[in-house]
Amino acid sequence: MNTIAMQFLSGLTSAMFLFLLAAGLSLIFGVSRVINVSHGAFYMLGAYLLVTVGRLTTLDATGFVLLAIVGSILVGLFGGLLEILILRHVYKGGMLFVALVTFGMLAVIEETAKIIWGAELTTATKPASLEGAAQVFGGALPHYNIMLITAGLLLALGVWAVVEKTRFGLLIRAASMDREMLSALGIDVPRVFTVTFAFGAGLAGLAGILAAPMVSISPSMGSSIIIEAFAVVVIGGLGSLPGSLLGAFIVGEALAFGILALPGLALVMVYLLMAIILILRPEGLLGGKAS
Amino acid sequence: MARMAARTALAALGIALTWGAQAQTPTGKPIVIGMIAEQSGPLGFYGQETTRSAQIFVDQMNAKGGLLGRPVRLIVRDSKTAVNEAVRQARDLALSENVDFLLHSISSAECVGIGNVATQAKKILFSACGNDDFTTKSGGRYIFRIPNIVARTQGFAAADYAAQKLQNAGNRYYLIAHDFAAGRAIMELFKTRIKEINPKVEIIGEAWPKLNEASYAPFITAMTEAKPDVVSYFFAFGLPFWQQSASYELGKRFPLVSSYWGGSDEMQTLPRNSIPVGAVMGGLPWYAIDGEANKTFVELYRKTYNKPPLTAAYLVLLNLEALKAGIEKAGTIETEKVADTLPGMEFNSVLGPVKIRKFDNQGTTPLWTGRAAWDETLNTGVLTDILKLPTEVYLPSEEEVKKLRQ
Structure with a gap:
């Protein structure tokens, strides 16, 4: 019983880690139909923000939270700027072309990061108050994992509130349903795209800051993780935020319990799951019918 | 990058000044070593380190009068941690650049493919990869590896x-x-x-x-x-x-x-x-490594890059030390003569004495x-x-x- 509960909690940690990344990806796709390959670059920038600040000063828990907020806003602004300077001009090239452009953006940002921070692997330190572990169900659950689970759930709630309860959310939902109609109603659709892209990039930056103390940091760290985040988005249904949360949950827990039953299959677990779900429901778990 | 180059140059200059008194300036056609390293991609961390190590070894050699009195030049190509790119770069170095020797960094996926290129082009290749096959199944006359990290x-x-x-x-x-x-x-x-x-x-x-x-x-x-x-x-x-x-x-x-x-x-x-x-x-x-040779290497490495060397730096250094010893013993850079000299040779490495096994050209490092x-x-x-x-x-x-x- 305890083993199962512990495994569930560690699965939840993996799930939140994936959701933080998948949320922005899904949001951007839902609104502007952009498969944003450069998402990984914003994630990487978030991580390097923590590295850079961590080298200058020792962060306590408050400083860490503050950095997470300010850092994700900065990364978001940078994302918005790139959308205005580059993406806005290529949307009409079609989905594949835009995806290729974002791939180019990823390469340029990664190479620039290499010039600034070097190609070496580096690590970030977490605040001292988030060290250590709590005793739960007779096992250890690191404080940092508890923080990650909480942050993921809060973020899910926050993004849901923005999408469902605000005017900007209304525009996002409208844009994902019928862009022409929205434009005809006199809404500045390009601005909705820019703000959404910035919001999504900010979420990636936040994911990077929160993940930084748990991973090895290098300029190419984003490109390796992004495939898994895409898998989560596809499982949940492209463009659906609740879908991404559900997708992340299923992937995290499937991995956690899958490795107990079939340890040799951890490598393919996510993709196997994706294949099965796509066969049964091609639009993903909570995705609308492809238009 | 520029800072690193400047540091390297400064260190090289320092060594040149120290050694200038007793060492001859190398003259003649440079001996060219073509290196394939994972400077970017997932193994970029190691590729950068192996390149640094190779560069200071070559700089040091030149500062001490070169190899057989000739200057040594290192050409580094990025494999991007991808096998096909590594093989393409190796082929280019061997055939277009016509380098004298090939040197590879550490990727276990890349070394066998590069080994095939070396064998076809009849160029001596040293790699520091951990792939067992490199000196066994895929080994051969021109294939060498000194570090034993298989x-x-x-x-x-x-x-x-x-x-x-x-x-x-x-x-x-x-x-x-x-x-x-x-x-x-x-x-x-x-x-x-x-x-x-x-x-x-x-x-x-x-x-x-x-x-x-x-x-x-x-x-x-x-x-x-x-x-x-x-x-x-x-x-x-x-x-x-x-x-x-x-x-x-x-x-x-x-x-x-x-x-x-x-x-x-x-x-x-x-x-x-x-x-x-x-x-x-x-x-x-x-x-933890004993001996004067290591002390000198660590000091030089620190002076040049402002940090101590990693294991990856030693792996490439061992290969270059063997190549240098082999060329000096053979008294020539002619591939066939060096390939005859290296197997069975013993030399003093940064880790102490090392033997190159006669039948598979594999070094015996601890x-x-x-x-x-x-x-x-x-x-x-x-x-x-x-x-x-x-x-x-x-x-x-x-x-x-x-x-x-x-």
């Missing part, structure tokens, strides 16, 4: 360390390794060896996270819940695992044992609170295996309680090599 060595060294130092820990073993060719091979070799030494050993569970695993929490929980006596592990990159497992204090629950050569490098990179104190791992730790700890004086993670295992016994015999090459 899967057999890493798997057997871990088992020997466990047998010698952890015999009281218990017999219930749990295995965790990255799911790729080397990970699978090393765990298999570990299992075979440990069961040979101690037949009572029982494998109670296994876990195979993927190479780029982002979240190790489920793996760590599954491992601790299995309540093993000893955990044997192997990682291509251990940093995320160590970062994420720190709060679980695994070292207090069970010994972790491995001899993966990246271990010592990772301890030099991790923040203090993530050091897995007590975990057993391998490498060539600069602070591997350091020890426990992770934090060192206050050095202000970095280190290996302590080190066993310097003479790894020659782990290498395949002449008959085995012959059989593999058939």
Whole structure:
């Protein structure tokens, strides 16, 4: 019983880690139909923000939270700027072309990061108050994992509130349903795209800051993780935020319990799951019918 | 990059000034070494390190009068940690640039392909990869490797360390390794060896996270819940695992044992609170290697790059030392004559005397295996309680090599 509960909690940690990344990806796709390959670059920038600040000063828990907020806003602004300077001009090239452009953006940002921070692997330190572990169900659950689970759930709630309860959310939902109609109603659709892209990039930056103390940091760290985040988005249904949360949950827990039953299959677990779900429901778990 | 180049130049200048008095300025047509290194991509961390090491060795040679009185030039090409790119660059270096010798960094996936290019182009190639096949199945007259960090060595060294130092820990073993060719091979070799030494050993569970695993929490929980006596592990990159497992204090629950050569490098990179104190791992730790040659190398490396060398730096250095010794002994850079001279040769390396085996051109360097700890004086993670295992016994015999090459 305890083993199962512990495994569930560690699965939840993996799930939140994936959701933080998948949320922005899904949001951007839902609104502007952009498969944003450069998402990984914003994630990487978030991580390097923590590295850079961590080298200058020792962060306590408050400083860490503050950095997470300010850092994700900065990364978001940078994302918005790139959308205005580059993406806005290529949307009409079609989905594949835009995806290729974002791939180019990823390469340029990664190479620039290499010039600034070097190609070496580096690590970030977490605040001292988030060290250590709590005793739960007779096992250890690191404080940092508890923080990650909480942050993921809060973020899910926050993004849901923005999408469902605000005017900007209304525009996002409208844009994902019928862009022409929205434009005809006199809404500045390009601005909705820019703000959404910035919001999504900010979420990636936040994911990077929160993940930084748990991973090895290098300029190419984003490109390796992004495939898994895409898998989560596809499982949940492209463009659906609740879908991404559900997708992340299923992937995290499937991995956690899958490795107990079939340890040799951890490598393919996510993709196997994706294949099965796509066969049964091609639009993903909570995705609308492809238009 | 510019800063690094400036530092290199400055260091080279410093050496030139020191040696200027006694060393002749090298003259004549330069001897060209073409190097293929993973300067970008997943192994970029190591490729940068091997390039640095090769560059200071070449600079130092030139400052001391060159090789056979001739200057040495190093051309470095980026393999991008991709086999096809590595092979393309090797072919270009061998055929278009017509370099005199080929040097490869550490990628186990790349070295066999580059080896084929070298064999076809009849160029001597030195690699520091960990792929067993490189000097056995795919080996040949022009293929050389001095560092002995193959899967057999890493798997057997871990088992020997466990047998010698952890015999009281218990017999219930749990295995965790990255799911790729080397990970699978090393765990298999570990299992075979440990069961040979101690037949009572029982494998109670296994876990195979993927190479780029982002979240190790489920793996760590599954491992601790299995309540093993000893955990044997192997990682291509251990940093995320160590970062994420720190709060679980695994070292207090069970010994972790491995001899993966990246271990010592990772301890030099991790923040203090993530050091897995007590975990057993391998490498060539600069602070634990005896001898004047090492002292000089570490000093030079520090002066040039403002940090101590990693294991990867030593791996390439060993190859270059062998190449230099071989050329000097042969008295020529003519490929066939050097290829005749190198097999069976003994030379003094940064790690002490090393022999190149006659039948497979493989060097017989030792591997350091020890426990992770934090060192206050050095202000970095280190290996302590080190066993310097003479790894020659782990290498395949002449008959085995012959059989593999058939």
